[in-house]
Amino acid sequence: MTRRSVEEEVEALATMSPAQVRARWKQVTGAVVPKVSPSLLRLALAYELQAKAYGGLSRKTQQRLAQLAAAKTQTRDIKPGMRLVREWNGAVHVVDVDDSSTIHWNGRAWRSLSEVARAITGTRWSGPAFFGLKQKVAA
Known part of the structure; x- marks a missing residue:
């Protein structure tokens, strides 16, 4: 996937209906659609598209976020x-x-x-x- 095609896909999310966004979520992630608002799902889907194209968060960043969320250490x-x-x-x-x-x-x-x-x-x-x-x- 080229940088341009990722940008086009992310831009296209703004004009998709909620049903189209949910269908695209299933297609991109293979996961059950989370029960969130369509606008939040668009943001999550935009992240997933970019993460697939450019790589997601580093292991260190994932661990740091999990640690902050748990607020224990x-x-x-x-x-x-x-x-x-x-x-x-x-x-x-x-x-x-x-x-x-x-x-x-x-x-x-x-x-x-x-x-x-x-x-x-x-x-x-x-x-x-x-x-x-x-x-x-x-x-």
Whole structure:
């Protein structure tokens, strides 16, 4: 789908009847039509068309939105230059984040804090929780 055809499809939603919008929803998503107003369904359908053409939200953004919606925890992002220190079983572990946001621990680069936490503990941990970046929100 070209950029122009996506724009044309989104523009066409404004002139569709509610029945046409519902039918287009089923065609595009393959899902049951949500019980929302036609105007809201048009917005959702416009998003779906664009997400299919250009890609949807990143995994990180989806997780952040889910976390905000649940309002139970808050996770700070790692930033270049950050140094995280954690004591585990009597040993101090230092993780550095370089200018390209690469995570360094124990003399090598790691893809995520969770991988580092797993290497340190031998069990599956949330890296941000292990290093204190994920905290419960006060009620």
